[in-house]
Amino acid sequence: MFTSPTPFIPVDEEELIAQAWTIFRKDPAELLGLDDAQAIRVRGTLVLNVDVFDESTDWLPGMALSDVGWRAVVAGVSDVLVKGAKPLGILLAVGLPEDLVEASRELFTGVAEACEELGVKVWGGDLGASELLYVSVTAVGVAERLISRRGARPGDVLMIAGHEVLTPAAYALLLKGAKPCKEAGEALRAAFRPKLVKPEFWLEVLDSVTASIDDSDGLALTLHRLAEASRVRLVVETLPLSHALVRCAEEWGLDPLELALYGGGEEYNFVFTVEKEREDEVLERARKHGVKAWRVGRVEEGGGVYVEGLGEVERRGWLHFKPDNWGSAPSRVVNSPTHPA
Structure with a gap:
């Protein structure tokens, strides 16, 4: 269960990343930890998808920041799962406007809630300043059998x-x-x-x-x-x-x-x-x-x-x-x- 988020204290990039990791649950299978890149051993076919939430086109009226985080994860994981892959983890890239830095805990809480629901982990990503909010999720999964759009046959x-x-x-x-x-x-x-x-x-x-x-x-x-x-x-x-x-x-x-x-x-x-x-x-x-x-x-x-x-x-x-x-x-x-x- 996730408690009601309290605002982050205004900080610099490194401190904000450290605070975000108090919300996310680290994956013991990820090999590098907090590093320049992330690494994981997999067996099977790697399936990846990138999906971006942009506030200018995707933010519905009345949507809370936690909903933004939730939807960003669901969008990325959905494309991986529907292709037949077991979702494993995500890479998260976030651009934050100055007026949303303090409220970003709510965004990260929504991400964490969706990850828990879907059984995936946050492995790492990128965080920076931006004029408009964007949330990019790269979802990663492994498949034994791929399912494309191309296989439907008459009689199905x-x-x-x-x-x-x-x-x-x-x-x-x-x-x-x-x-x-x-x-x-x-x-x-x-x-x-x-x-x-x-x-x-x-x-x-x-x-x-x-x-x-x-x-x-x-x-x-x-x-x-x-x-x-x-x-x-x-x-x-x-x-x-x-x-x-x-x-x-x-x-x-x-x-x-x-x-x-x-x-x-x-x-x-x-x-x-x-x-x-x-x-x-x-x-x-x-x-x-x-x-x-x-x-x-x-x-x-x-x-x-x-x-x-x-x-x-x-x-x-x-x-x-x-x-x-x-x-x-x-x-x-x-x-x-x-x-x-």
Whole structure:
């Protein structure tokens, strides 16, 4: 358990790093300790990913610094895990504006909480001054069997593991000006502190998985990327829509399915395909581990993404450098040492 963070005393870089290490739990398997680089012995295929949180595009209104740390870790580890690797540790690079130095304990506490949840360690990294906050996470894992986006074949089953689609409701509230709905709290919690599929479940079902991707840029775009990489057609039969998303969409006069497909991002559900004869086995293992998983469609010959009975799904979602996305997440304004707004 992590106690409520108290502000750091203003210090220089070396002292701030030393204070951060009072929060992180060192990995006894790391060989160099606090040094110029980090080293660890591994057996298997090394899988790495870099993901950056930038306050100008990624900081949602109302998100606390601890949520920033949590999400940065989840984003990096998700890409490593979904490729079939057991996550081992992260390298953390942080650029801190002067007005956030005292509150940085909250940021590091969020990082530590996510690492504990996912069973990974902080190995080292870099810390410096910056005009805007950025948090870069390099996640490292080891795989015995890699799962790419390219392996889906006609006849496979399309599945989702994680949780019901929920964060599009939060994005509508925070970034699109939708009026508050009764289920808003659940959606906001999911957006601020996304949960990953349990690693122990995912690593256990890898032998059944033919292709995989995490949903971090919107469900429609995620499905298209999987279809394109595998050169197949994905037919969506159903989607696990959360009660909160459906209720909010109804209050806003929106189609819940359209909101789920086009309104989200950073859901971090795993979207994957399995051989048809392995479907029941995957669902049974999900139940054993307390993981929610659903069959949501099938793989056919051809191309594109379709919803059964409704037609083709547009290829759109979150893309950096797209004109509509510049500045969509407003920069934070610090109201207190611990809670940006």
